[in-house]
Amino acid sequence: MALTRQVISTLQDNGTDIMGPDVMAYHYPDASIISGSLLTVEANHFAVLKSRGAVLGVYDTGQYPIQTPDKPLLGGFVTGFFGGNSPWQYEVLYVNRAKLLVRASGVATSAEMAEMVYQVDYYIHVDSKDDALKLTTHMPFSGHYIKADEVASYAAPVVEQAINQVVQVTPMEKINEHIHEVVELLKEHMSAFLSVFGITLNDAKVLILPKDDRMRELISLRAFGLSELDAVRYYTALKMAERGLVSAPNMAVGAPFSIGGATMGTYPVPDGHASVTLPKG
Known part of the structure; x- marks a missing residue:
């Protein structure tokens, strides 16, 4: 049985590259690689060739003929003893x-123990052949892929620790004043952590907001220079306006509302959690 020379590549039959923008590394799913096979490495890839766990080489952009020890094992000898397949097992790992x-x-959580949600967007890349080897050595494949969201899972505790280091000692209203400090601390921690996997951190952007929608709106009003009381009053007025209540402007300026000569005021009811509008006097 003759063994056929093959071309090893990440390009699919339709011309598209299997390594999309969410794929960090890809394990070529064919172990029947033989001498003379052509290993194709695209301009935005590295390739790592392994045999039974041992690294045989790391390749940059180009096309390389693979020389393997299976060349003498041809014809009837291979067919009879190994079912037509070489006993040598080879792997090609592509790195984006x-x-x-x-x-x-x-x-x-802020200094007041208020919950704050954060979103971090960061850009990463693998810079060299040595880094490609680090990635394939230290980060396991999930099936045939290492995807960007798996990198995010690995880095999640580091991100959380770096952000909490600043947020937990900062009042909620002043967190955005320290956002540059958060970003710099995050980049320092992340760069050190990702370098173990051969990954270079290029840049990071952080957004931190109160988890509670109501609190976000109140802080936005406070940013206009309103006092805490005025911010609550304007927030209430906005909610009243959303429901079509004509007394919303009166709430905003803290003035009573008159209907037919009767002045209306707002009074709390005994349960302490609601209020009712009644004529004054």
């Missing part, structure tokens, strides 16, 4: 050297 976008999110 393009810049990838990774996203992480979670919850931190």
Whole structure:
């Protein structure tokens, strides 16, 4: 049985590359690689050739003929003893050297123990053949892929720790004033962590917001220079306006509302959780 020379590539039959913008590394799913096979490495890839766990070589862009020890095992000898397949098992691991976008999110707590949600977008890439080898050595494949979201899972505890280090000692209203400090600390921690896997961190962007929608709106009003009381009053007025209540402007300016000469005021009811509008006097 003759063994057929093959071309090893990430390009599919329709011309598209199997390593999309969410793929960090790809395990070529064919172990029947023989001498003379052509290993094709695209401009934005590295390739790692392994045999039974041992690294035989790391390749940059280009096309390379593979020389393997299975060349003498041809014809009837291979057919009779190994069912037509060489006993040598080879793997090709492709590593994406393009810049990838990774996203992480979670919850931190402010100095007041208020819950804050954060979203981190960071850009990563594999810079060299040595780094490609680090990635395939230290990060396991899930099936035939290492995807960007798996990198995010590995880095999630580091992201959470770096953000909490600043957020937990900062009042909620002042967190955005320290956002540059958060970003720099995050980049420092992430760069050190990702370098173990041969991954270079290019840049990071952080967004931190109160988890509670109501609190986000109140802080937005406070940003206009309103006092805490005025912010609550304007927030209430906005909610009243959304429901079509004509007394919303009066709530905003803290003035009573008159209907037919009767002045209306707002009074709390005994349960302390609601209010009712009644004529004054």
